[in-house]
Amino acid sequence: MTDQSASRRRILDATRRLIEADGVAAVSMRKVAAEVGLAPTAIYWHVGSREDLLHAVLDEMVADLPPIRARGAGARDRIASVARAARQEFLDQVATLQLATELGRGNELSFRTQVALAREMTTADLEGDDAVAALRSILFLVGGFVVIEEQYRQRPPGELATRDLWAEVDDPDIDPAIREAMTGPTDTDALFTYSLDRLLDAVLD
Amino acid sequence: MTDQSASRRRILDATRRLIEADGVAAVSMRKVAAEVGLAPTAIYWHVGSREDLLHAVLDEMVADLPPIRARGAGARDRIASVARAARQEFLDQVATLQLATELGRGNELSFRTQVALAREMTTADLEGDDAVAALRSILFLVGGFVVIEEQYRQRPPGELATRDLWAEVDDPDIDPAIREAMTGPTDTDALFTYSLDRLLDAVLD
DNA sequence: ACCTGAACACCGTTCAAGT
DNA sequence: ACCTGAACACCGTTCAAGT
Numbered sequence: 001m002t003d004q005s006a007s008r009r010r011i012l013d014a015t016r017r018l019i020e021a022d023g024v025a026a027v028s029m030r031k032v033a034a035e036v037g038l039a040p041t042a043i044y045w046h047v048g049s050r051e052d053l054l055h056a057v058l059d060e061m062v063a064d065l066p067p068i069r070a071r072g073a074g075a076r077d078r079i080a081s082v083a084r085a086a087r088q089e090f091l092d093q094v095a096t097l098q099l100a101t102e103l104g105r106g107n108e109l110s111f112r113t114q115v116a117l118a119r120e121m122t123t124a125d126l127e128g129d130d131a132v133a134a135l136r137s138i139l140f141l142v143g144g145f146v147v148i149e150e151q152y153r154q155r156p157p158g159e160l161a162t163r164d165l166w167a168e169v170d171d172p173d174i175d176p177a178i179r180e181a182m183t184g185p186t187d188t189d190a191l192f193t194y195s196l197d198r199l200l201d202a203v204l205d
Numbered sequence: 206m207t208d209q210s211a212s213r214r215r216i217l218d219a220t221r222r223l224i225e226a227d228g229v230a231a232v233s234m235r236k237v238a239a240e241v242g243l244a245p246t247a248i249y250w251h252v253g254s255r256e257d258l259l260h261a262v263l264d265e266m267v268a269d270l271p272p273i274r275a276r277g278a279g280a281r282d283r284i285a286s287v288a289r290a291a292r293q294e295f296l297d298q299v300a301t302l303q304l305a306t307e308l309g310r311g312n313e314l315s316f317r318t319q320v321a322l323a324r325e326m327t328t329a330d331l332e333g334d335d336a337v338a339a340l341r342s343i344l345f346l347v348g349g350f351v352v353i354e355e356q357y358r359q360r361p362p363g364e365l366a367t368r369d370l371w372a373e374v375d376d377p378d379i380d381p382a383i384r385e386a387m388t389g390p391t392d393t394d395a396l397f398t399y400s401l402d403r404l405l406d407a408v409l410d
Numbered sequence: 411a412c413c414t415g416a417a418c419a420c421c422g423t424t425c426a427a428g429t
Numbered sequence: 430a431c432c433t434g435a436a437c438a439c440c441g442t443t444c445a446a447g448t
Binding site for chain 2: 101103104105106107108110111114115118119121122123127128129131132133135136137140141143144145147148151152154155156159160161162165166169171173174175177178179181182186191194195198199201202203
């Protein structure tokens with residue numbers, strides 16, 4: 001691992017820089033090669049195909065993720081803190097999430113959270129099918145929020161947000177107050193806390 | 206709308222066929238052109254760029270989606286039925302979801318569910334911030350499930366599922382029964398029903 | 411109005427050839 | 430072991446030219 005060639009090291013670093021600056025789509029073999037001052041074909045010798053290259057970069061990104069640590073005293077607090085930490089991790093590391101999704105390795109990221117949750121469930125003496133169902137439902141909540149928030153952030157300039165679409169709704173079967181509220185922005189932080197709290201209410205003991 | 210040229214019609218149909226068979230990535234101007242028997246450059250005259258083409262196809266896919274209808278008598282049943290119908294719609298129309306995500310128009314799909322939920326909230330006399338928070342949390346639950354299930358389905362052949370990763374876990378802080386259960390398959394239908402029920406428990410009155 | 415062909419600037423990838 | 434250059438089969442897109 002430590003005796004990799006300097007060229008390989010520079011190729012991986014340049015690729016990661018490209019991804020974090022302009023997204024996965026911005027990575028081309030010719031661009032990476034230019035960045036490190038090699039012929040495009042030299043990349044193949046060091047890291048293999050474009051896909052191999054992206055996988056290698058993701059490996060390093062995943063290794064660099066901070067561990068998910070539980071905080072707090074009670075079981076509920078600790079479980080909630082894991083869920084919040086997992087979400088925060090990917091809000092902070094958008095490139096990692098995007099690359100993992102692109103390569104079909106989102107499950108690897110999810111796994112870290114699964115293990116952390118399983119530890120807290122065990123500590124809290126939660127057992128059996130209920131514990132597993134609770135674990136998985138929390139997992140989907142976190143994963144769902146992260147992925148949807150990410151999609152929301154990547155909405156192309158021209159596209160309308162749903163709050164704009166709501167401004168044009170004129171439906172007598174819909175409470176005007178609800179309609180009005182839907183034209184406002186969504187506070188995803190607050191919504192996540194709310195959803196998580198409600199789910200934990202229902203799922204724990 | 207009805208007086209579009211036959212060529213344009215055939216271009217849109219061929220593109221949609223390509224997307225539904227092999228995914229968005231399989232759509233190239235040259236392939237579409239070959240499919241309809243025109244020179245690649247003729248596509249530009251009829252539908253504009255590749256992006257314009259994809260947007261036009263998505264427009265038609267969205268128009269073809271069946272309306273989301275509430276079923277049942279009580280408020281809770283009707284709200285749950287909307288959530289289930291919304292999820293089912295996209296499990297049935299994977300190509301539509303994939304294309305919308307790719308084009309950053311996932312919010313449009315979400316909007317249909319938002320309106321249907323707002324109607325049921327109004328009928329049930331749910332009002333104020335609580336109703337909106339409930340609506341949005343249900344929305345994120347449905348959206349999260351749909352997107353994650355979709356990602357899960359697209360896992361490339363070589364990649365490991367998290368259940369495989371669990372098989373190698375040997376952590377004294379994790380209940381062996383939980384570990385064992387996590388090596389099994391996830392019944393996403395049951396998990397969705399479970400999560401939705403728990404959320405509705407906590408969110409409705 | 412509708413379509414073609416040539417052309418440009420990009421891709422990923424293979425492979426023989428060099429040092 | 431490490432790297433280059435030529436080459437192949439693809440891309441999206443523009444534009445002048447044809448009917």
